[in-house]
Amino acid sequence: MTIVPITEANYPLVAKIYKEGINTGLATFETQVPAWEKWHTAHLNFGNIALLSEDKMLGWASLAPVSSRCVYGGVAEVSVYIAEAYRGKGIGKKLLQELIKISEEHGIWTLQAGIMTANIASIHLHTSCGFRIIGYREKIGKLHDIWLDNTLLERRSNNIGI
Template identity: 60%
Template sequence: MKLIFISEENFSEVAKIYGEGLLTGIATFETTLPSWEKWDKGHLNFGRILAIEENKYLGWAALSPVSSRCVYGGVAEVSVYVSSTARGKGVGEFLLKNLIELSEENNIWTLQSGIFRENIASHKLHLKCGFREIGFKEKVGQLKGVWKDNVLLERRSKTVGI
């Protein structure tokens, strides 16, 4: 498995994998795929990775800013999506560990994630990669008319911001 950076040229593969995540009903509140322009604007330039193997796109991970306020410049939100054909094969762990490394190389001291309660695999993945559960938001939003809770997880760097 190797990594490439997400760009406009390979965004169609990112969107395809993201669409598979949308279909699960447990990955995001989003219900439509974003354009490249919208996706690009919402993610940090350095934290965008796509896992590939034998010319197959397996999954992607990216970082988003949590606030425009400078005090939160070292805090980012994590997104990890794995292709339906690659789930359960270590792709998520590969992506998340590499994303953590990239975040620390770019002075990010805290990573956070909000995961639907039903998304057990993502919850376990984050815990395995050093995140800790810090709480939850009850009925934080609706997806197709159903209220969803978000479990909140964070990972504090042991090397940046200490």
């Protein structure tokens, strides 16, 4: 298995996995996969990675800024998506651990995630990698006309920003 950057060339594979996540109704409030340019613009210029095995993309993870204000320059939001056929096989943990390493190499002191409360597997993945639950947002958004809650998690670096 190899970790590679997400690029415009491999974005169709990212988009396919993203669509699988959308289809679960547990991964995102998005209902459509964004075009490359929109996705790329919304993310940091580092920490957008995919895990490949031979010619197959098993999953991907990314970092997005939480604010354009400079005081939040060391804070990033995490996303992790795993191809349907590879869920529950440790792929998410490999990606999230690598993302943590990359984030610290780039001065990120806090990683945060907002995960649909019903997505128990993703909450467990994040807590197993040092994230802690800090609260929740009740009925933060609608998906298919149903109000859903988000569990909020964060991970503070032990090396950066202390």
